[in-house]
Structures are given as C-alpha cells and as structure tokens.
Amino acid sequence: MAFKDTLGGRALIGNLWRDNPVFRQVLGICSALAVTNLLKNTLLMCGGLVFTAALSNLTVSLLRKVIPKQVRMMVQVLIIAAYVIIVNIFIQAQFPEIHKTIGPYVGLIITNCIIMGRAEAFASKNPAWPSLLDGIGAGLGYSLVLIIIAVFRETLGFGTLLGIPLPGRDIWWYQWTIMVMPPGAFFMLALVAWFGNAYVLKKEGGAK
Amino acid sequence: MKRVKTVLFMVGIAALYGAGVTGLYLSTKGTVEQNKKFVKQKALVELFGLGDIQTLSKEKIAAIVETQIDQNETLTDPQTGEQIPLLKAYTDAEHTTLKAYGFEFKGIGFWAEIKGYIAVDASLQKTVGLKVIAQAETPGLGARIEEPFFVKPFADGLDISKPAPGKSYIYMGIAGSKPDPGTPQYRRTFDAITGATQTSLAMERMLNASIAEFRRAADNRKAGK
Numbered sequence: 211m212a213f214k215d216t217l218g219g220r221a222l223i224g225n226l227w228r229d230n231p232v233f234r235q236v237l238g239i240c241s242a243l244a245v246t247n248l249l250k251n252t253l254l255m256c257g258g259l260v261f262t263a264a265l266s267n268l269t270v271s272l273l274r275k276v277i278p279k280q281v282r283m284m285v286q287v288l289i290i291a292a293y294v295i296i297v298n299i300f301i302q303a304q305f306p307e308i309h310k311t312i313g314p315y316v317g318l319i320i321t322n323c324i325i326m327g328r329a330e331a332f333a334s335k336n337p338a339w340p341s342l343l344d345g346i347g348a349g350l351g352y353s354l355v356l357i358i359i360a361v362f363r364e365t366l367g368f369g370t371l372l373g374i375p376l377p378g379r380d381i382w383w384y385q386w387t388i389m390v391m392p393p394g395a396f397f398m399l400a401l402v403a404w405f406g407n408a409y410v411l412k413k414e415g416g417a418k
Numbered sequence: 419m420k421r422v423k424t425v426l427f428m429v430g431i432a433a434l435y436g437a438g439v440t441g442l443y444l445s446t447k448g449t450v451e452q453n454k455k456f457v458k459q460k461a462l463v464e465l466f467g468l469g470d471i472q473t474l475s476k477e478k479i480a481a482i483v484e485t486q487i488d489q490n491e492t493l494t495d496p497q498t499g500e501q502i503p504l505l506k507a508y509t510d511a512e513h514t515t516l517k518a519y520g521f522e523f524k525g526i527g528f529w530a531e532i533k534g535y536i537a538v539d540a541s542l543q544k545t546v547g548l549k550v551i552a553q554a555e556t557p558g559l560g561a562r563i564e565e566p567f568f569v570k571p572f573a574d575g576l577d578i579s580k581p582a583p584g585k586s587y588i589y590m591g592i593a594g595s596k597p598d599p600g601t602p603q604y605r606r607t608f609d610a611i612t613g614a615t616q617t618s619l620a621m622e623r624m625l626n627a628s629i630a631e632f633r634r635a636a637d638n639r640k641a642g643k
Contacts, residue, residue: 247557273431278424285431292435296442303446306453311557368558387613390558 218340225347232355233403237323243395244315249372251312252360258297260349263325266290267333267345274334286329294319324348359398363389459483465537465549466507485511493635502635518546521632525624528616530554543579548572560617577605587629590622
C-alpha cells in the first residue's frame, strides 16, 4: 500500500491542503493574525506548533486506552500545556531576543484549537503512528498558511524578508502600514482562504 | 471505585507532567537568568557609550559594567517617596572621571509597558543616551523606539534643564520638522515615529515624568536631605 493511502499518510497529506486547519477548518486564527508581520517570528511560532501538535497527538494516542472518558479533555489540556511550557522555556533559554517578541503568543499555543481539535478528533481514536503524522500534518498545514501570509506582510510592510532588505524595494511602495498592523492580517487571511477554498472546490468539482 | 481511579489517574498524570516541566524549568533557570542579566549589561554599556557591544565579548561587557558603573546609590523623590536606583558611569575602572548618570524609566505604551534607561550628563543639563530594554509595541512601527534613529537625539543631547513653570522637559515633534531655533522647545524636541503617534506620545509622557522625578530626587540629594 502506498504511503498516501495509509491512515497516517492520508492524515498527513490531507491536513496540508485539502483539510487545511486554517482555511478549511478555520482553526488557529488568533495566532495566524498575531505573529505574521515578520517571517522570522512566524517560523518560530510554526516550529512550536508543529512540535506541540505532533507530541500531544502522540501522547494522547498512546494513553487513549487508559485515560478515563470523563476526564479526557482535562488530560488533553494538561498534556498540551506541558508541551507548550517546554517550547516556551526552550525559546526563552536559547533565543531570548525572539522570546521578547513572540513570548506572549507562545503561551497561547495552549488555546490553539488545532491542537485540541486534532487530539480529540483523531489521536484519541487512532494508533500512535498515524496520530503523530496527523499532528505533524496539522502543524505543517497551519505553517503553510502562516508563512504565505507572513511573506506578503513582511514584503509589503517592511520591504524585507527575514529582516534582509529586498533588492530594488524602493521601486515599489513597500511601507504599507496596514500590512504591519492586525487589519493587514485579516485581509491576507481572507485572500488566502478565498484562494485555497476556490482551488480545493475546483479540484473536487473536477474530480466528480 | 471508578471515581477513585479517575482521581488517582489525574493526580498521577499531573504529578508526572508537573515534575517534568519543573525539572526543565530548574535546569534552564540559570541560562534564563544569565540571558536577562546580559540584556541589562549590554543595555548599560550601550547607554553610556562605554564600548561597542557588537565587537565586545560577553565577559568584557560584564567586566565593563562591573568596574565602570556604580549601582550602589538610591535617590528618593521627596514628592512621591519613590526610590530611584542611581547609575554612575565612569570613563575608567578607577572611577577618576564621572561620565554620566543614569536612571530607569517606565510607563504604559500603546500595547504594554515600556521600560528602559536614560543617561544624563554630570551637570544634569542634557541627556546623553536612551535605551529601551522592554517593550511590546507594534513591530515595524512603535517598536522602532529601540532603533538608532529614534534614540539619536537623546544621545546627541536634549536639554533637560528646569523648564519654565507649566512647561515640559522634552517634547515630541513631527518627524523631520524642527521647532523654530528661538523657541524653548528647539533643544528639547525628539522626532515622533511616523505611523506610531500613540507610542511616541507615550514615550514623551513617561520620559517627562521620569525626568521630573529624577530631578526632584537629585535636588533633594543636593540639599543633603
């Protein structure tokens, strides 16, 4: 059986685009708006989310037969919180300058609906390996959208990419203040969701 | 029985994860504290212009702060009773010549608290530096208060001699437009950040408050109280 036809393969690939958590399931929007005006911050946030989603899915899956049903959501929150704290401590110790900027948002990974959603919808019902792949897929799907938004916002708002000034940026007007501010993220997210949904629907329509 | 098992499970898993996270926190505590200390040390060296932080090693920066900055004195504002830690920067490790005084400022910016240091010359008549050490303003807009273009007027020297009654120590001006040379504001104005007027106004407000507090405390000390 090809990898893409396995349970884990379907979960990984589906989360990247067809069932993308951000523009198909509309989850994890808060942080998608908050950290995307600089690509560097976005990449760190995405790394943190992939790590947390993958490991919390794996842990929830491994413990799914011993977690009492009545308290399963409390346990999931506990597991997610522990991994988020680990990410927060790691960034604080290794990247103090970046922690200054995205520290408040890292804590908010706990409330990111993608992680809780995948833990409850997939990991609590499936074996460990597919659950791990599902978590990675959900994290990468979220990252894909955030990176697209961040590339446009940083390019148009600052004329830089990863803090490096882009060549010939004075030819176009790059100081779009609105792209730096939260409303710019709303516009970009709507555009990405519009494009993504239209493309997916078109493909699904063509397949029928 | 089922309830007891559920409670025991919750307690067990909470203890397990709690212990893991606590262990990680304790093992990195030293590094985090060092990072915080280093951020402050770099800020002070830059504030007083005691060296180039880009080329100096961590150890050298720590040594400069240790030997050239005296942090042992505290001033008291007679009006509010507030304690103001005083920084005294010297040109050399022997403390032969006083280079400048420094003190902390803080206040609420557009989004969150802004903290930093101001340096003033030995005669307390003009600023010689400004360094922001903590802020959460909008990246690319208000967050530019940390950038050289914003702090340069403070390093060049803004007049902070006692203003006329009812007037401010310093003023926020329009970017690229200086007040008339004859006006009292001429030597007291720093440029606002285009697109970040609220952050600039917050800086004007908190810097004036901090300078006024420091001046009162310094006068109090001079009077021997």
